[in-house]
Amino acid sequence: MxxxxxxxxxxxxxxxxxxxxxxxxxxxxxKWESLFDGKTLKGWKKWKGGEITKWKVEDGAMVLMEKGGGDLLTEKEYGDFELELEWKISEKGNSGIMYHVQEGEKYCCPYSTGPEIQVLDDAKHPDSFAGKEGNHKAGSLYDLLPPSDLTAVKPAGEWNKARIVINKGKGESWLNGKKVVDFPTQGPEWDAMVAKSKFKGWDGFGSFAKGSIALQDHGDKVWYRNIRIREL
Missing domain, CATH: 1.20.5 (Single alpha-helices involved in coiled-coils or other helix-helix interfaces)
Structure with missing residues (x-):
C-alpha cells in the first residue's frame, strides 16, 4: 500500500x-469581458474626446459609415491580454486594430504609439501591394511583419475572425483560426524591427506596456462585432 x-x-x-x-x-x-454589447457604443470614446459621429450600430455590429468619424478607443486600458473580434471590410477598404494606445498631447493619432494589426481588402486596396514583403496585408503587424499565410484572409464583404494576444513581451496575430504573425513587443528584436520601418524615430511608438485598444477610421466603411477581451 x-x-x-x-x-x-x-x-x-x-x-x-x-x-x-x-x-x-x-x-x-x-474572465472574458465584452467590449461591445451589440447595441450601443458604451465603453468606447473618440480619440481625444468629443461626440462620436459616423460610427453606428447596425445588426449587432459597430460600423464606420464614412470618413470623418475618427478613431475609437476603449475607455479602459489593457496591458497583457487576449482579444477576439470579427471584422468585415468594404471593397478597397482599409482599417486597423491597435493596442497600447496613448492619448498624450504630443501624439497625433493612435498609431503614433499603438502598433497595428492590419484590416484590409488585400485584393483591391493599393496599400496591399505597397508594403515591404507583404507587411501591409490583412493580419500583418503593420509595416513591421507580414502574415505567414496570405490565404487566411477572407475577401471584402465577408467576416474575418481576428485574435490578438499580447503577453510577457510576445505578441501573436491570428486570422480565421490561423496564427499568421509571431512578434516581440519589446527588447532588441523589437527595436531592430522598428528601426527598419516607417516608425523609426517615432517617440513613444510601441514603447508603452499598457494602453487602449483602438479601431481605426481610415476613411473606408468597416464593420466590427463580437468584440471581447480577457486580461492575462
Whole structure:
C-alpha cells in the first residue's frame, strides 16, 4: 500500500511539474469581458474626446459609415491580454486594430504609439501591394511583419475572425483560426524591427506596456462585432 501511494504521489508530482507552465498560464487568465454589447457604443470614446459621429450600430455590429468619424478607443486600458473580434471590410477598404494606445498631447493619432494589426481588402486596396514583403496585408503587424499565410484572409464583404494576444513581451496575430504573425513587443528584436520601418524615430511608438485598444477610421466603411477581451 505504501509503495502504491508513493508511485501515485510521484506520478502526480510529475504531472503537476510537467504541466506547470500551461497550468500557470491558464490560472492567470482573467474572465472574458465584452467590449461591445451589440447595441450601443458604451465603453468606447473618440480619440481625444468629443461626440462620436459616423460610427453606428447596425445588426449587432459597430460600423464606420464614412470618413470623418475618427478613431475609437476603449475607455479602459489593457496591458497583457487576449482579444477576439470579427471584422468585415468594404471593397478597397482599409482599417486597423491597435493596442497600447496613448492619448498624450504630443501624439497625433493612435498609431503614433499603438502598433497595428492590419484590416484590409488585400485584393483591391493599393496599400496591399505597397508594403515591404507583404507587411501591409490583412493580419500583418503593420509595416513591421507580414502574415505567414496570405490565404487566411477572407475577401471584402465577408467576416474575418481576428485574435490578438499580447503577453510577457510576445505578441501573436491570428486570422480565421490561423496564427499568421509571431512578434516581440519589446527588447532588441523589437527595436531592430522598428528601426527598419516607417516608425523609426517615432517617440513613444510601441514603447508603452499598457494602453487602449483602438479601431481605426481610415476613411473606408468597416464593420466590427463580437468584440471581447480577457486580461492575462
Amino acid at each position: 505504501k509503495s502504491t501511494k508513493m508511485v501515485v504521489g510521484a506520478l502526480l508530482a510529475l504531472c503537476i511539474l510537467g504541466g506547470s507552465s500551461a497550468y500557470t498560464t491558464f490560472s492567470k487568465k482573467g
